[in-house]
Amino acid sequence: MTMRYQRQEIWLYLQFPLLSLEALLPELSPEQQSKPIAVISSEKNTQRVLCCNSQAGAWGIEPNLSISTALVLCPELMTLSRQPEKEQQQLQQLALLAYSFSPVVILPNERKQKSNNFKFSTRPLGLWLEISGCDKLFKGYNNLLQALAKKLQDQSISSVTGIAHNPMAAQLLCQPEFQCQLPTTTEIQQQLLSTNLSQLDCSTYQQQSFKRLGLNHVGDLLALSRSALSRRFDHQLMDIIAQLKNEKPFSARRFQPANSFRDVIQNTQGIFNKENLLFPMKTLLQRLCLYLSARYCHCRELEWHFEPLIGEAKTMKVQLSSRHNNWSDLLLLSRLQLERLELPRSIEQITLFSNQFIDVPQGSFNLDLFGEHHCSEQSSELIDRLNARLGIDALSRPTLNQDYLPEQASSLANIDKQTDDNPNKKSTAPQPLWLLTEPAPIQIRNQQLYWHQPLTIVSGPERICGNWWQTEQQRDYYLACDSSGARYWLFRETSSQRWFIHGLFS
Amino acid sequence: MTNTEIISNLLTRQDTWRGRNRRLPRSTICTGHKDLNALLQGGWPASALIELMPQQLGIGELSLLLPTLKNHSHNGHLCLWLDPPYQPYAPxxxxxxxxxxxLIIVRSKNIKEWLWVAEQSIRNGALLLAWVRQQPARYTQLRKLQLAAAESNSSAFIFSPIAALSAPSPATLRLKLDSQYIHQLQITLCKLRGRVAGAKLQLNLQQYPSQRTALNQLPTGRHRTYSDSAMLASQNSPLHN
Incomplete structure (x- = not known):
């Protein structure tokens, strides 16, 4: 059976038995979290315990207990109703985390889930990873499994695993704990053959017919010939058997990160000052960074929404130049901008949204020894920081324009606008370094120009014409100086014969 | 940190005074002017705060830095101008x-912002040109910038008004700039470690043709405007013949 594959696939099934509970925990305060808690799901008008924390387990609460029995066992039990959307959201995040361990991550099929609603609602959620070939990066499969276990622990998500050579078997072989050792092929085979048939995901009718036929273990089923099986069972079970025998590939779409990022943290108590906002913001940014590294891209803009219980939500946009895949940098920038923002008194919900991404350019790994990339990285970091603290209007950059009138040939443009540096006409005449935003009129006293002090003309004129399609401008520019050696750029408008100062040579 | 580490860290700083040893190998940045390099013992001191005090704006204080700016921007480094007195002329x-x-131009709203931007710029390796505008910067504020510059790799240029000359300053280098003759910048060394203050240097700036003209000697008479010449052109055009 194993000879048919060039490289034997290794499937890891990650199951999250307490996901329904863990998806709801972040909303609770720490003292609430230490109490016995159970998640209740309602099916066919009866409310049953779906899962519970260890404190509740100590009181004898276990899954499938009815809510009234549970409350009798433990009167101070805190019951939460199940929220499938939250679970799905959490599962997506876990898929993103798993995606950093293997490129093949498969989530349970949503279509099947709907048609088979009853079955799936009680079964804990899980996902598959194909980890063959990922051992080199982690220096061995056991290291990979340990690293994954640690990551999940950091997120305070409890998980159990099953490992086999096909996804179906991995799910069947799900152990009650997280395996940090990769089992050998013979171990897997033995375990699979001795697994009880009641674990198999099929209808109760099917289970009864197994009993009638005297089939107890998966091994008994696999020992039967194909013709014998197809006479007795429907095609759904035949599919499962084919998959268990590695005869049929697992047909499911691979997990792909979504096109945009949106994540929400709720705090039912409300957050009253900006310092306390930083902690949930940090969590959200850490999730964003996981997403960014999964998609292998950089983020261009962050959008924060701060929603109070009553009143209007506040939105804050953080512009990023590039090269930020580090949550601490993003937090610093958001924090600088947050200082300028007026917030409502209490914040209940924080949302982070981003849909503007650029791909990391090819070969942008920092391989050069001498840190040439470093300086451009530093400068974009600086621009981002200044932007965040001072606002976009405080920053500008001189730009060249295709025009002859000095005030139009040079302008201050917004920093995020790309400039094309085209030295068009090279003037031989002297040009100043400083330009007055508006030409200032000069007086004439005793046949001498006077601006703060008497000015003398040194050289000139250079005639500049322009703007002929509107009001025609014709100016003669002169270089002038005063008694202390400062040099000025003057012009005389030919139509009005008036003198203006337009710049300073510096 | 061990004691030797602390000492060696201190010794690598620009602003540590080391007794009589005046011939210290220091890292400098070429100013682009040969005479000025000689005056400053190699060039602008690196990792240091440099204070320039022009007598008046427009005497050539910015032209002095043009070679430095050119080198810096061509190495791909950012240059930040904080609160320039006028608009820089791009051509x-x-x-x-x-x-x-x-090149980035930043306008600050108050002295607090001014200091923050200056410090961020120094710490991020950008070349800083800052003009003191609102109120004279205090010793402690400049000291903060001097410390930031000493810890980073960049130099920072501060343009202070000439009135700041009498006040003490933590800057590594202080220069007074004035001009006796046109196109000539006179540089007076006010403070540099290892040099006696008071050394002077005349620096020739970019030469323009210079003969002074009084206003009444200028070519007078109304220059021909566009409409006049357009009329002339239409009279001479072959279509009318």
Whole structure:
């Protein structure tokens, strides 16, 4: 059976038995979290315990207990109703985390889930990873499994695993704990053959017919010939058997990160000052960074929404130049901008949204020894920081324009606008370094120009014409100086014969 | 940190005074002017705060830095101008060989912001040109910038008004700039470690044709305007013949 594959696939099934509970925990305060808690799901008008924390387990609460029995066992039990959307959201995040361990991550099929609603609602959620070939990066499969276990622990998500050579078997072989050792092929085979048939995901009718036929273990089923099986069972079970025998590939779409990022943290108590906002913001940014590294891209803009219980939500946009895949940098920038923002008194919900991404350019790994990339990285970091603290209007950059009138040939443009540096006409005449935003009129006293002090003309004129399609401008520019050696750029408008100062040579 | 580590860290700093040893190998940045390099013992001190005090704006205080700016921007480094007194004129900067996309102009609203921007710029390795405008910067504030510059790799240039000359300053280098003759910048050394203050240097700036003209000697008479010449052109055009 194993000879048919060039490289034997290794499937890891990650199951999250307490996901329904863990998806709801972040909303609770720490003292609430230490109490016995159970998640209740309602099916066919009866409310049953779906899962519970260890404190509740100590009181004898276990899954499938009815809510009234549970409350009798433990009167101070805190019951939460199940929220499938939250679970799905959490599962997506876990898929993103798993995606950093293997490129093949498969989530349970949503279509099947709907048609088979009853079955799936009680079964804990899980996902598959194909980890063959990922051992080199982690220096061995056991290291990979340990690293994954640690990551999940950091997120305070409890998980159990099953490992086999096909996804179906991995799910069947799900152990009650997280395996940090990769089992050998013979171990897997033995375990699979001795697994009880009641674990198999099929209808109760099917289970009864197994009993009638005297089939107890998966091994008994696999020992039967194909013709014998197809006479007795429907095609759904035949599919499962084919998959268990590695005869049929697992047909499911691979997990792909979504096109945009949106994540929400709720705090039912409300957050009253900006310092306390930083902690949930940090969590959200850490999730964003996981997403960014999964998609292998950089983020261009962050959008924060701060929603109070009553009143209007506040939105804050953080512009990023590039090269930020580090949550601490993003937090610093958001924090600088947050200082300028007026917030409502209490914040209940924080949302982070981003849909503007650029791909990391090819070969942008920092391989050069001498840190040439470093300086451009530093400068974009600086621009981002200044932007965040001072606002976009405080920053500008001189730009060249295709025009002859000095005030139009040079302008201050917004920093995020790309400039094309085209030295068009090279003037031989002297040009100043400083330009007055508006030409200032000069007086004439005793046949001498006077601006703060008497000015003398040194050289000139250079005639500049322009703007002929509107009001025609014709100016003669002169270089002038005063008694202390400062040099000025003057012009005389030919139509009005008036003198203006337009710049300073510096 | 061990004691030797602390000492060696201190010794590598620009602002540590080391007794009589005046011939210290220091890292410098070429100013682009030969005479000025000689005056400053190699060039602008690196990792240091440099204070320039022009007598008046427009005497050539910015031209002095053009070679430094050009080198800096061509190495791909950012150059930040904080609160310049006027708008920089892009064509002449471009003609001087400065990459305009490496230039950022920042306007601060108050002294607090001014200091923050200056410090961020120094710490991020950008070349800083800052003009003191609102109120004279205090010793402690400049000291903060001097410390930031000493810890980073960049130099920072501060343009202070001439009135700041009498006040003490933590800057590594202080220069007074004035001009006796046109196109000539006179540089007076006010403070540099290892040099006696008071050394003077005349620096020739970019030469323009210079003969002074009084106003009444200027070519007078109304220049021909566009409409006049257009009329002339239409009279001479072959269509009318």
């Amino acid at each position: 002449s900067l471009s003609a001087a060989g400065i990459a305009l996309d490496k």
